[in-house]
Amino acid sequence: MRTRRSLIDLDDLRAGEIEYIFQRTADFERERPPRLLDGVACVNMFFEQSTRTMTSFTLAQQRLGADVITIWPKESSLSKGETIEDTAITLAAMGVNLIVVRHSEPGFPRRVALVFDGHVVNAGDGSHAHPTQALLDLYTLREEFGDLRGRKIGFVGDVLHSRVAHSSIAGLRSMGAEVVLIGPDAFLPRDFMQPHVRIERDFDAVLPELDAIVLLRIQRERFESMPLSDREYVAKYRLDARRLERVREETIVMHPGPYNRGVELDDSVLEFAGWRYARQVMHGVSVRMAVLDFLINGARSLVTQ
Amino acid sequence: MLVQGGRLIDPAQRLDRLFDLRIRGDVVAELGEHLQPERDEEVLDARSAYVAPGFIDMHVHLREPGNPEKETLRSGLSAAARGGFTAVAAMPNTNPAIDSPELVHRLCEQAASIGFARVYPIAAITQARAGKDLTDFDALASAGARAFSDDGNTVMDGRVMLRAAQAAARRSDGVPLIVHCEDERRKNGAVMTAGPAARKLGVPGAAPLCEDAMVARDVLVAAQTGCALHVAHVSTATAVDLVRFAKTAAGDGAIAVTCEVTPHHLVFTEADVLELGAAAKVNPPLRFAFDVGALRAAVRDGTVDAFASDHAPHTSAEKSGDLRRACVGFTGLEIAVGAYAHALPDLSLTRFVELLSTNPARILGVPGGTLRVGAPADVTVFADEPWRVDPAQFRSKGKCTPFAGMSLPRRALTTIVGGKIIRE
Numbered sequence: 248m249r250t251r252r253s254l255i256d257l258d259d260l261r262a263g264e265i266e267y268i269f270q271r272t273a274d275f276e277r278e279r280p281p282r283l284l285d286g287v288a289c290v291n292m293f294f295e296q297s298t299r300t301m302t303s304f305t306l307a308q309q310r311l312g313a314d315v316i317t318i319w320p321k322e323s324s325l326s327k328g329e330t331i332e333d334t335a336i337t338l339a340a341m342g343v344n345l346i347v348v349r350h351s352e353p354g355f356p357r358r359v360a361l362v363f364d365g366h367v368v369n370a371g372d373g374s375h376a377h378p379t380q381a382l383l384d385l386y387t388l389r390e391e392f393g394d395l396r397g398r399k400i401g402f403v404g405d406v407l408h409s410r411v412a413h414s415s416i417a418g419l420r421s422m423g424a425e426v427v428l429i430g431p432d433a434f435l436p437r438d439f440m441q442p443h444v445r446i447e448r449d450f451d452a453v454l455p456e457l458d459a460i461v462l463l464r465i466q467r468e469r470f471e472s473m474p475l476s477d478r479e480y481v482a483k484y485r486l487d488a489r490r491l492e493r494v495r496e497e498t499i500v501m502h503p504g505p506y507n508r509g510v511e512l513d514d515s516v517l518e519f520a521g522w523r524y525a526r527q528v529m530h531g532v533s534v535r536m537a538v539l540d541f542l543i544n545g546a547r548s549l550v551t552q
Numbered sequence: 553m554l555v556q557g558g559r560l561i562d563p564a565q566r567l568d569r570l571f572d573l574r575i576r577g578d579v580v581a582e583l584g585e586h587l588q589p590e591r592d593e594e595v596l597d598a599r600s601a602y603v604a605p606g607f608i609d610m611h612v613h614l615r616e617p618g619n620p621e622k623e624t625l626r627s628g629l630s631a632a633a634r635g636g637f638t639a640v641a642a643m644p645n646t647n648p649a650i651d652s653p654e655l656v657h658r659l660c661e662q663a664a665s666i667g668f669a670r671v672y673p674i675a676a677i678t679q680a681r682a683g684k685d686l687t688d689f690d691a692l693a694s695a696g697a698r699a700f701s702d703d704g705n706t707v708m709d710g711r712v713m714l715r716a717a718q719a720a721a722r723r724s725d726g727v728p729l730i731v732h733c734e735d736e737r738r739k740n741g742a743v744m745t746a747g748p749a750a751r752k753l754g755v756p757g758a759a760p761l762c763e764d765a766m767v768a769r770d771v772l773v774a775a776q777t778g779c780a781l782h783v784a785h786v787s788t789a790t791a792v793d794l795v796r797f798a799k800t801a802a803g804d805g806a807i808a809v810t811c812e813v814t815p816h817h818l819v820f821t822e823a824d825v826l827e828l829g830a831a832a833k834v835n836p837p838l839r840f841a842f843d844v845g846a847l848r849a850a851v852r853d854g855t856v857d858a859f860a861s862d863h864a865p866h867t868s869a870e871k872s873g874d875l876r877r878a879c880v881g882f883t884g885l886e887i888a889v890g891a892y893a894h895a896l897p898d899l900s901l902t903r904f905v906e907l908l909s910t911n912p913a914r915i916l917g918v919p920g921g922t923l924r925v926g927a928p929a930d931v932t933v934f935a936d937e938p939w940r941v942d943p944a945q946f947r948s949k950g951k952c953t954p955f956a957g958m959s960l961p962r963r964a965l966t967t968i969v970g971g972k973i974i975r976e
């Protein structure tokens with residue numbers, strides 16, 4: 248029976264475990280931890296382009312003293328016809344303990360986890376899931392509001408292709424937040440989400456209600472052809488100076504990055520008091536440290552507390 | 553030989569009591585209380601065990617000829633004996649397929665020379681299991697075939713299926729067509745049931761309709777032709793509903809339909825694929841908890857006629873790695889008896905033996921299935937003794953099973969075939 252824990256989507260974690268990870272995140276931000284992953288071999292496999300997430304994971308691993316190896320799959324035997332399953336088995340035989348994987352195919356990391364005798368962390372699989380980003384978003388919201396019960400969190404834009412939104416929604420709902428999805432039909436089909444989430448087409452109407460606005464990038468790479476023009480999108484959904492005037496003072500604005508100035512936001516958002524992008528990125532490293540520590544040492548840390 | 557001190561269960565005689573069993577030569581000679589051993593008579597101590605007519609697994613893949621790396625007759629029949637089976641029905645999806653009297657005859661001869669357990673060949677419905685031209689049922693039956701099936705290749709062409717059913721119905725012996733019901737076109741390359749786990753894994757899934765639609769077709773074909781139809785490994789709630797309907801609808805058993813269920817479909821669900829991966833890949837695929845509940849209910853209410861393991865050994869390499877490429881099926885003979893008891897702990901022993909011996913013998917029209925005086929001395933001795941599944945100990949070459957590591961509550965102790973204790 249498989250005993251090693253992996254983090255493929257947020258529902259791999261129980262509520263208590265998310266709390267534990269958040270507590271460790273706070274600990275790590277207060278005081279730099281010792282080498283909790285000393286001698287742990289991590290391999291980062293990014294089949295899709297990444298700067299932010301790749302750097303964030305690498306820093307998290309290095310700060311905990313892990314050995315970090317980066318594989319660029321285009322240069323590895325994966326391009327020589329070896330299957331990812333065979334590669335994972337080979338890596339396990341070498342003593343690799345943890346694989347961080349990003350891939351454009353939904354389900355890819357889960358399939359690696361099926362065969363890899365170690366831990367797997369999903370760093371994004373297509374439009375399916377991105378659990379560490381969801382965790383850092385939840386952490387940022389919790390830092391801001393404490394209790395999320397009754398808070399209204401709006402996701403704006405290309406919800407259909409946003410693995411961040413997919414991963415975050417369940418977590419937000421379990422913490423009692425109200426989720427509002429905002430976007431045009433092309434990015435947000437009516438039957439797209441489970442019940443209990445509100446779908447709004449009119450950003451301007453819902454704007455004053457929101458406690459937090461999560462802007463999403465239009466994932467052009469996942470469309471065969473764009474269903475609407477940038478001009479149409481900007482007119483209805485861009486957060487800009489004009490719309491910020493109608494946002495409540497204590498509202499915060501987040502973005503999983505990378506953001507496209509002029510499309511989902513304009514420069515005034517970057518000056519806005521509630522713009523939390525830098526906090527998100529900072530928490531990202533700590534949350535990933537906490538996730539890695541939990542997966543590798545989880546039980547041990549819980550016992551020694 | 554005297555089998556002494558056991559609780560003898562023989563549903564065909566409505567027997568369930570502490571009874572001793574005497575065997576002379578290769579037949580049952582005497583049943584009774586406190587039989588005394590005769591001079592020089594071998595005694596098998598069956599105290600605190602159950603004594604039943606030999607178990608028959610009517611759905612087994614022995615891989616001979618063609619794939620000795622997966623299983624040989626010797627390893628497969630040894631596994632059967634270890635698992636408590638005195639006979640198995642062998643599926644024809646070998647290479648070449650069992651589609652000629654010569655191949656049936658050769659299988660019978662080879663199996664007889666190996667021993668361990670009896671083999672009842674199932675011959676192909678169509679040449680090379682290609683779904684086009686019917687085999688010669690009469691010649692195959694004369695050579696020893698006890699049923700017809702194209703096994704994993706569902707006969708997709710409705711006209712071919714109708715002709716096969718007509719040919720089977722023309723025979724007076726009620727030889728059954730055993731149908732693997734999955735609509736291949738609807739399935740379209742799916743590797744598991746469509747559902748949350750398939751979505752999480754990003755692999756193609758197929759809805760249970762694949763199975764249900766074919767069960768419905770074949771039940772109606774049986775109704776029209778009057779052939780005996782046996783639905784292999786039913787796995788969905790709707791499929792058992794269809795079988796239940798067929799058994800009751802026309803009264804007096806006008807539709808001669810029977811069905812079997814496997815250990816894995818009684819225990820696991822599609823969600824288990826998230827943990828077990830390629831080891832849980834099987835056809836029909838694992839379903840939902842709802843279906844598992846319906847299958848268990850169908851065993852209890854009599855809709856299910858037989859337990860069958862669908863023993864489908866593969867090499868370990870073929871059962872690991874990429875879920876999409878891995879081979880389909882896994883080993884079943886050696887976990888079956890324990891797994892059925894695990895799935896249905898409250899099932900009566902009478903019903904348990906019916907499903908493993910009485911009914912399979914009746915469906916296949918073979919001797920055995922009872923311990924009446926004069927019947928073949930095929931006996932399974934089993935007991936409620938918990939044990940842990942360790943595939944490394946299997947006699948089968950196939951070491952893959954989703955039951956690996958589980959503790960099962962029941963096991964076979966000894967088999968006797970034709971009056972001889974089998975020592976694998």
